[in-house]
Amino acid sequence: MQGYQVILKETRDVAEGTRLFVFEKPAEYVFTAGQYVAFAVPNTSGIEVDPRGLTRSLSIASAPCEPDLYFAMRQGESSFKQMCWQLKAGDTATITKAVGFFLLPSDSDMRPVVFLAGGIGITPVRSILKQAEHDGSKRSFTLLYSNRFAKDITFGEEINALDLERFRAITVLSKSTDACAPLNDERGYICQPMLEKYVEDILGHLYYIVGSPEFSDAMEQMLIGLGIPKEQRHMDPFTGLRTQAAK
Ligand SMILES: Cc1cc2nc3c(=O)[nH]c(=O)nc-3n(C[C@H](O)[C@H](O)[C@H](O)COP(=O)(O)OP(=O)(O)OC[C@H]3O[C@@H](n4cnc5c(N)ncnc54)[C@H](O)[C@@H]3O)c2cc1C
Structure with a gap:
């Protein structure tokens, strides 16, 4: 190569x-x-x-x-x-040289962004948020980060420590039976009521979906069900990545 x-x-x-x-x-x-x-x-x-x-x-x-x-x-x-x-x-x-279109719009489009990330799908989100922090971005970011268990969360501490003016990260654990922590912590799969709890003006946001193909499909169907137009949905399905069985 x-x-x-x-x-x-x-x-x-x-x-x-x-x-x-x-x-x-x-x-x-x-x-x-x-x-x-x-x-x-x-x-x-x-x-x-x-x-x-x-x-x-x-x-x-x-x-x-x-x-x-x-x-x-x-x-x-x-x-x-x-x-x-x-x-x-x-x-x-x-x-190779870097490719792909899972990119924020230019600063002339400051619509708020929601990331729906599953598991190791956090990788491009970390890149985007670290760059936004460096640039002093004023954009509003909401991250719903889904994992099976707390032990699967990747870059969790770093993400929570991001110095961004308008940023909220929500941890979503699909298989954990531990009690929820008081703030920004959810159990189950990312779903419409969860999105409605954390995102005001759902139709006014840009959505960035990244994770296994199964996760990405489920998130896309949820957004379609909510009436989010294609232009506001960005996908980065990690083809080849299997949804892990619960351990
Ligand atoms: C744009 C993009 C970014 C990615 N970024 C990351 C990342 O940051 N970190 C990360 O861990 N992974 C990432 N992946 C996924 C990564 O490329 C690997 O597919 C994944 O890590 C699994 O690799 P593996 O060697 O363990 O398993 P693999 O040997 O790749 O196989 C896993 C399973 O998927 C099936 N499979 C393999 N390729 C395909 C295919 N093209 N279509 C359908 N089924 C297939 C296999 O048959 C097998 O059942 C990304 C994928 C894409 C497309």
Whole structure:
């Protein structure tokens, strides 16, 4: 695969079975918050590679204003994931130029934004919100972030600590039976009553849906049911990502 060779600086586990890969950003590399790349990992241990090969689409989880390139992934059994989990500081991967249209509109359109993110779908949302924080954005952002359990929440502390003027993050846990915390904490699946609880003027918002194809379809159907026009619905379905079974 042609592209940019990037050097791994470090890895960190950022949720259960979820790893952050921090790469040096090539000096000439440009992207917009919310975009993704084709990411290829080399077969350094000579394993037999499954038919899916060693390349996947991955959203860039860091913001353009940050010095490094972040990618975050859920663990899996594919050859690709096995090779990624063996990566250590100093190893390289290859990425293409960044592509995709999961982008905020320009500042001439300051309509408020709602993110509906499922699981590891938080990656492009982190990028967008970190860039908005850096830019001192005055836009209103609401994030409904769905996970099965609290242990699956990725970048949770960082997101709650964002210094944005108009931002609210709501944690939604679909499988947890723990009691809700007093503020911005919900149980079950993201649904119409939940959206109505946190979003005033539902028809006046832009919606950004990102997560597994099943999650994305469910969110899109909910928005269609609410009469949100296509122009206000932005989708970034993570094709290939399975909805995880509850553990
Ligand atoms: C734009 C975009 C951004 C993404 N960003 C991230 C990210 O930031 N982090 C992250 O972890 N993942 C992301 N993904 C998903 C990622 O590309 C992988 O598909 C996912 O991580 C699963 O990889 P895997 O190697 O574990 O499983 P895979 O080997 O990819 O397979 C998982 C399952 O999906 C099926 N499958 C594989 N590919 C397809 C396909 N194209 N269509 C239908 N079914 C398929 C397989 O048969 C298998 O059942 C993104 C996907 C897209 C399209």
